[in-house]
Structures are given as structure tokens and as C-alpha cells.
Amino acid sequence: MLRVAVPNKGALSVASAEILSEAGYKQRSDSKKLTLVDAENGVEFFYLRPRDIALYVADGTLDIGITGRDLLRDSGANATELRPLGFGRSRFFFAGPAGRYASLADLHGLRIATSYVGVVQAYLDEHGIDATVTRLDGAVETSIQLGVADVIADVVETGSTLRQAGLATFGESLLDSEAVLIGRPDDERTVEQAGALRVFRRRVEGVLVARSYVMMDYDIAETDVAAATAAAPGIESPTISPLQREGWVAVRVMVPRAGAQRLMDELYDLGARGILMTEIHACRL
Ligand SMILES: Nc1ncnc2c1ncn2[C@@H]1O[C@H](COP(=O)(O)OP(=O)(O)OP(=O)(O)O)[C@@H](O)[C@H]1O
Ligand SMILES: O=P(O)(O)OC[C@H]1O[C@H](OP(=O)(O)OP(=O)(O)O)[C@H](O)[C@@H]1O
Numbered sequence: 001m002l003r004v005a006v007p008n009k010g011a012l013s014v015a016s017a018e019i020l021s022e023a024g025y026k027q028r029s030d031s032k033k034l035t036l037v038d039a040e041n042g043v044e045f046f047y048l049r050p051r052d053i054a055l056y057v058a059d060g061t062l063d064i065g066i067t068g069r070d071l072l073r074d075s076g077a078n079a080t081e082l083r084p085l086g087f088g089r090s091r092f093f094f095a096g097p098a099g100r101y102a103s104l105a106d107l108h109g110l111r112i113a114t115s116y117v118g119v120v121q122a123y124l125d126e127h128g129i130d131a132t133v134t135r136l137d138g139a140v141e142t143s144i145q146l147g148v149a150d151v152i153a154d155v156v157e158t159g160s161t162l163r164q165a166g167l168a169t170f171g172e173s174l175l176d177s178e179a180v181l182i183g184r185p186d187d188e189r190t191v192e193q194a195g196a197l198r199v200f201r202r203r204v205e206g207v208l209v210a211r212s213y214v215m216m217d218y219d220i221a222e223t224d225v226a227a228a229t230a231a232a233p234g235i236e237s238p239t240i241s242p243l244q245r246e247g248w249v250a251v252r253v254m255v256p257r258a259g260a261q262r263l264m265d266e267l268y269d270l271g272a273r274g275i276l277m278t279e280i281h282a283c284r285l
């Protein structure tokens with residue numbers, strides 16, 4: 001049975017379970033449940049703290065998992081990013097009392113509080129900055145007010161937590177993060193495991209493609225097909241079917257969701273009519 005790690009709570013948990021459900025896997029109905037067997041699909045899910053997931057995957061206890069790129073990096077675990085998943089996006093910044101610090105050079109000799117010691121220390125080492133890093137579990141923003149740190153380094157999404165604490169970022173983002181699918185780099189597995197893993201990855205891929213593409217259908221005169229299919233070539237190749245109306249065809253093609261409205265305008269200008277856009281719920285390419 002394939003053993004899959006899923007965030008049990010926090011910023012990544014709901015969207016992770018959504019992807020897995022859309023991929024046809026059973027998901028827990030009770031958020032207190034920590035494991036779940038989907039016997040029909042040969043998968044066992046383990047709901048774990050996202051921070052621990054890279055460790056379980058790296059040491060082979062679990063086969064594949066979902067976590068944040070920042071947490072993977074922070075863990076230093078020998079797990080590899082297989083695919084970004086398009087949710088849980090965040091950036092990672094140093095921050096201090098608004099207006100007090102301006103650049104990374106200001107970090108020398110300061111006390112930095114963070115839950116991401118691995119990421120922060122690696123950055124300081126790389127830039128030759130000598131500062132003291134203190135690990136806190138969360139709510140790091142308050143550590144400055146409490147006098148235990150001069151600056152913090154933390155995840156920033158909307159920035160509202162920092163603003164409310166009277167803090168502001170300075171310097172560049174240390175890393176851009178999002179939820180990622182992770183696995184082991186040295187994939188030595190039984191044939192059965194490798195097959196199950198391939199199916200799992202293909203299913204997740206299918207959900208992500210279905211989310212980022214839509215189906216476009218239109219009718220067009222045969223003389224204008226070449227121009228229209230050049231504007232929307234699809235992934236493989238558009239499907240072209242004859243219409244009862246002499247000299248006209250129906251075209252069906254997958255197009256990226258982003259820019260689909262603009263493409264409809266363009267196809268219309270090229271002579272397409274009856275242009276329809278529909279959702280794709282799942283696919284295997
Ligand atoms: N607004 C956000 N707050 C926190 N993490 C976020 C946010 N948006 C995206 N993330 C990502 O979610 C992951 C952190 O997940 P989570 O919030 O579950 O961890 P945690 O802070 O250790 O747990 P918790 O807050 O439940 O104690 C990281 O990959 C982070 O980049
Ligand atoms: O930029 P924002 O949209 O405000 O989001 C970022 C904040 O959210 C996270 O905290 P979380 O709620 O996970 O609490 P924690 O610090 O205890 O982990 C993170 O640590 C920041 O504090």
C-alpha cells in the first residue's frame with residue numbers, strides 16, 4: 001500500500017485534502033482522524049504536522065507527501081520536490097519595528113527570532129552575516145515587543161500580521177514558497193510501489209491540469225481553421241469534426257484558463273462562432 005503524508009492542520013491542510021478528493025481518493029470527514037485507509041485505491045493517508053512531513057518521506061517511512069517548500073528547505077531532509085501544487089503561497093522575510101532597519105547589513109550582531117532556523121541560518125551563512133538565531137514555535141512577531149529579539153524572520157502572506165504588530169519587512173524575500181509534492185530522490189522501490197506511485201502522481205497531475213485548463217469548443221469555416229488552431233494549438237492537437245453546414249467544422253481544444261476570455265475574443269475575430277468554454281473536472285494527459 002502506498003503511504004502518503006498529508007498536512008493535518010494549518011494553512012495547507014484544507015487545500016491538500018481538496019486536491020486528493022478531486023483526484024478520487026477517500027479523505028477523512030473528521031479532522032481529528034490521523035490516518036485513513038483508501039483500500040480501493042491502495043493508499044494509506046497519514047495526517048501529520050507539515051513541518052514533520054519531509055523527515056518521514058526522506059527516511060522512507062512514508063512514500064510521498066505534501067508540505068511547504070519553506071518547510072522542506074528548513075528541515076534539511078533529503079527529500080526532493082516533485083511538483084509545485086499551486087496553493088499555500090507565501091514569502092519569507094526579515095522584519096523589524098517599522099522604519100528601524102533598512103537592509104541586510106543591519107542584521108549584524110542582532111538577535112533574530114524565527115520558527116525557520118534552517119532557512120535563516122543558511123541565508124546568514126551564505127551572506128556572511130553574524131547574528132544570533134533563536135527558535136520559537138510560533139507567534140514570533142511578539143518576541144520583539146517582549147524584548148527577546150531585535151528582528152524576526154517569518155512567513156508573510158498578506159502582511160497583515162506584521163502590520164498589526166507594528167513591524168515591516170526589510171531586504172529581499174529569502175524564498176518564495178508554496179505547497180509541493182515531495183518524494184525521495186533515490187527511488188528504490190518494488191515494482192508494485194513504483195506503479196502505485198506513478199498512478200498517484202498522474203492523478204494529482206490530472207487535477208492540477210484540470211484546474212489550470214478549460215475546454216474551448218467553437219465552429220468555424222474550414223478556410224479559417226489554420227489561423228484559429230494556430231492561436232489555440234491545444235496540448236496534443238485540436239479535435240476537428242465535420243459539421244452539417246457545408247464548409248464548416250467544429251473544433252475542440254484545451255486552453256490555459258489564464259487568458260481564455262482574451263482567446264475567445266481572438267477566435268471570434270478570426271471567424272469562430274458558437275464559442276463555448278467549459279470546465280474540465282479531471283484528466284490524464
Ligand atoms: N498565511 C500563512 N500563514 C502560515 N503559513 C502559510 C500561510 N500561507 C501559506 N503558508 C504556508 O503553510 C506552511 C505552514 O503551515 P502551518 O501554518 O500549518 O505551519 P505552522 O505555522 O507550523 O502550524 P500552526 O500555525 O498550525 O501552528 C508553510 O509552508 C507556509 O509557507
Ligand atoms: O502575512 P499574513 O497573511 O498575516 O500571514 C502570515 C502569518 O501567518 C502565520 O502565522 P500562523 O497563523 O500560522 O501562526 P503561528 O505564527 O503561530 O504559526 C505566519 O507565521 C505569520 O504570522
Ligand SMILES: [Mg+2]
Nearest residue numbers: 010011138139
Ligand atoms: Mg502557522
